[in-house]
Amino acid sequence: MSPESPDLPDISAVWEAHRRIRSLVNLTPVLASDGLNAELGCELLCKCEHLQRTGAFKFRGASNAVVHLREAGISGAVATHSSGNHGSALALAASLDQRTAHVVMPDNASALKVDAVRRNGGIVHFCSPTQTDRESGLARLVQAGHIPIPPYDHFDIIAGQGTAALELVESNPGLDILIAPVGGGGLIGGTALVANDRGIIAYAAEPAGAADTAASMALGHRVNSFHPDTIADGLRALVGERNFLIIQQHVKQVLTVEEEEIRSAMVLFWRYTRMLIEPSSAVVIAALRRYPHLFSGKKVGAIISGANIHPREWLALTEMVE
Amino acid sequence: MSPESPDLPDISAVWEAHRRIRSLVNLTPVLASDGLNAELGCELLCKCEHLQRTGAFKFRGASNAVVHLREAGISGAVATHSSGNHGSALALAASLDQRTAHVVMPDNASALKVDAVRRNGGIVHFCSPTQTDRESGLARLVQAGHIPIPPYDHFDIIAGQGTAALELVESNPGLDILIAPVGGGGLIGGTALVANDRGIIAYAAEPAGAADTAASMALGHRVNSFHPDTIADGLRALVGERNFLIIQQHVKQVLTVEEEEIRSAMVLFWRYTRMLIEPSSAVVIAALRRYPHLFSGKKVGAIISGANIHPREWLALTEMVE
Numbered sequence: 001m002s003p004e005s006p007d008l009p010d011i012s013a014v015w016e017a018h019r020r021i022r023s024l025v026n027l028t029p030v031l032a033s034d035g036l037n038a039e040l041g042c043e044l045l046c047k048c049e050h051l052q053r054t055g056a057f058k059f060r061g062a063s064n065a066v067v068h069l070r071e072a073g074i075s076g077a078v079a080t081h082s083s084g085n086h087g088s089a090l091a092l093a094a095s096l097d098q099r100t101a102h103v104v105m106p107d108n109a110s111a112l113k114v115d116a117v118r119r120n121g122g123i124v125h126f127c128s129p130t131q132t133d134r135e136s137g138l139a140r141l142v143q144a145g146h147i148p149i150p151p152y153d154h155f156d157i158i159a160g161q162g163t164a165a166l167e168l169v170e171s172n173p174g175l176d177i178l179i180a181p182v183g184g185g186g187l188i189g190g191t192a193l194v195a196n197d198r199g200i201i202a203y204a205a206e207p208a209g210a211a212d213t214a215a216s217m218a219l220g221h222r223v224n225s226f227h228p229d230t231i232a233d234g235l236r237a238l239v240g241e242r243n244f245l246i247i248q249q250h251v252k253q254v255l256t257v258e259e260e261e262i263r264s265a266m267v268l269f270w271r272y273t274r275m276l277i278e279p280s281s282a283v284v285i286a287a288l289r290r291y292p293h294l295f296s297g298k299k300v301g302a303i304i305s306g307a308n309i310h311p312r313e314w315l316a317l318t319e320m321v322e
Numbered sequence: 323m324s325p326e327s328p329d330l331p332d333i334s335a336v337w338e339a340h341r342r343i344r345s346l347v348n349l350t351p352v353l354a355s356d357g358l359n360a361e362l363g364c365e366l367l368c369k370c371e372h373l374q375r376t377g378a379f380k381f382r383g384a385s386n387a388v389v390h391l392r393e394a395g396i397s398g399a400v401a402t403h404s405s406g407n408h409g410s411a412l413a414l415a416a417s418l419d420q421r422t423a424h425v426v427m428p429d430n431a432s433a434l435k436v437d438a439v440r441r442n443g444g445i446v447h448f449c450s451p452t453q454t455d456r457e458s459g460l461a462r463l464v465q466a467g468h469i470p471i472p473p474y475d476h477f478d479i480i481a482g483q484g485t486a487a488l489e490l491v492e493s494n495p496g497l498d499i500l501i502a503p504v505g506g507g508g509l510i511g512g513t514a515l516v517a518n519d520r521g522i523i524a525y526a527a528e529p530a531g532a533a534d535t536a537a538s539m540a541l542g543h544r545v546n547s548f549h550p551d552t553i554a555d556g557l558r559a560l561v562g563e564r565n566f567l568i569i570q571q572h573v574k575q576v577l578t579v580e581e582e583e584i585r586s587a588m589v590l591f592w593r594y595t596r597m598l599i600e601p602s603s604a605v606v607i608a609a610l611r612r613y614p615h616l617f618s619g620k621k622v623g624a625i626i627s628g629a630n631i632h633p634r635e636w637l638a639l640t641e642m643v644e
Contacts, residue, residue, distance in 0.1 A: 026353070311637050315637065
């Protein structure tokens with residue numbers, strides 16, 4: 001595929017993904033909280049993808065990619081590099097399809113995430129924690145004949161992640177707004193396809209310390225270097241090519257938030273729902289709080305993306321704001 | 323009501339409660355986890371009452387009692403004593419009915435729980451942390467004309483708590499077993515009524531350090547003194563009179579678990595669902611693990627009762643078993 005014309009999924013690809021993976025994914029609950037609504041001044045419906053299998057939305061895209069391989073008659077092991085949720089999601093998706101998943105992980109990856117990949121049947125290949133080493137580690141696996149499944153810049157991944165928003169709008173008509181975090185852009189890409197199809201406004205939420213997508217939107221093209229500095233470890237990636245094209249078309253605005261706002265949002269969410277969410281998920285709640293004029297009185301669907309954080313780390317990140 | 327013939331709810335009272343409170347309560351999700359199923363050797367469906375309003379099932383009984391008052395034309399403030407979830411549940415239920423709730427709380431109650439009562443609109447009356455002082459504090463409020471709503475030994479409370487199991491069996495046919503924790507017995511009482519109505523086996527789970535219900539079952543009458551010593555703070559109460567009568571009739575066995583098993587179960591539940599639950603809730607998971615011969619290969623519905631624990635306390639309770 002040439003960089004000038006990448007293959008972009010559309011809403012029919014999201015429906016196709018839904019058909020493929022509906023029996024594999026958790027139909028995650030949609031939860032509301034009076035307390036959060038009062039704090040945020042809107043009617044918030046949280047699509048709880050942090051209660052998805054492997055603790056994050058990532059399982060949707062990974063399983064869509066793997067089932068698509070099966071339907072296309074392509075056998076063999078899959079491979080990726082990941083410091084986080086995509087790795088364990090791909091491990092589980094592959095395992096359910098009787099395949100092996102090889103996951104290149106930086107040797108400073110958290111024990112929690114390494115354990116998750118292994119528990120889901122994946123084979124971990126450690127590398128030094130640089131982008132170059134991660135990519136060369138993956139390149140070796142691909143040379144060995146394994147099928148690469150990238151974490152976000154991929155037709156099936158974007159379409160698969162969109163199924164969370166699809167379930168949300170199907171079960172909750174009348175939403176004014178959909179909002180999701182943006183890192184590489186898999187989740188917001190799929191979410192924006194669904195929003196556009198229903199005439200719903202889509203916003204992306206991004207840490208100011210990893211605001212390459214906001215910068216890219218301002219410039220009209222992808223920035224290709226940005227040194228991310230944020231506690232939201234799931235959002236440190238640069239936005240992908242396909243992802244950015246969809247965001248440009250269908251996302252109204254990328255809303256940036258500061259680190260302290262993310263920490264406060266983690267505490268706020270816990271206070272009213274008693275659930276711990278990753279900083280990458282709290283970015284959405286932080287955006288609702290920081291830009292109230294956009295959300296006031298609206299019916300807002302938010303994708304809560306992941307809960308893969310150890311309570312100890314959650315405490316360390318939030319103790320200053322409690 | 324004489325002690326010889328207390329008014330006992332039956333399944334029609336649970337349905338009546340369901341009618342009363344269905345628009346007030348969260349229809350909590352039912353979640354499953356492959357990992358938990360593999361660990362426990364059964365097909366476990368968790369009714370997530372820890373995601374109920376106020377973070378625990380207690381809101382069901384409290385709102386059933388308050389709405390019943392309204393339907394009976396009885397106005398005025400309500401009152402209770404509580405060191406925990408019943409207080410905040412009654413505060414919210416009263417507040418939604420434009421009533422005041424007075425809650426007598428021991429002066430060593432956790433800040434989290436005092437905050438929860440106040441945030442839900444309740445008025446806190448501190449007393450010293452003895453049963454005598456709690457009861458005399460409540461007696462003064464009742465003398466002042468307020469309506470007492472006890473936490474578990476009450477027709478409407480038991481019937482209201484049963485609505486969690488009712489929702490569970492309505493949405494998930496084919497359960498072999500229902501299991502819930504027992505403290506005062508409101509939750510297991512209502513759960514057992516539903517189980518009996520459907521021909522489902524009911525088990526109660528109880529900490530060995532607060533096993534007055536197991537002892538009472540063995541003796542054939544309620545023990546009236548037991549010094550509870552358990553981390554499961556929600557289960558330290560002695561089983562109530564009405565509650566015990568229902569348990570005797572409809573609960574097959576009270577399964578006791580040790581403190582270390584409760585701590586391990588908290589970690590196990592978090593590992594596979596990424597949710598923090600109170601020790602009182604983890605008692606059920608601990609029982610599934612300790613008595614595998616009762617559950618092996620069965621379809622088991624478990625009421626996960628509450629999530630009102632600060633992450634700091636969760637860590638302190640679990641750090642030795644991780």
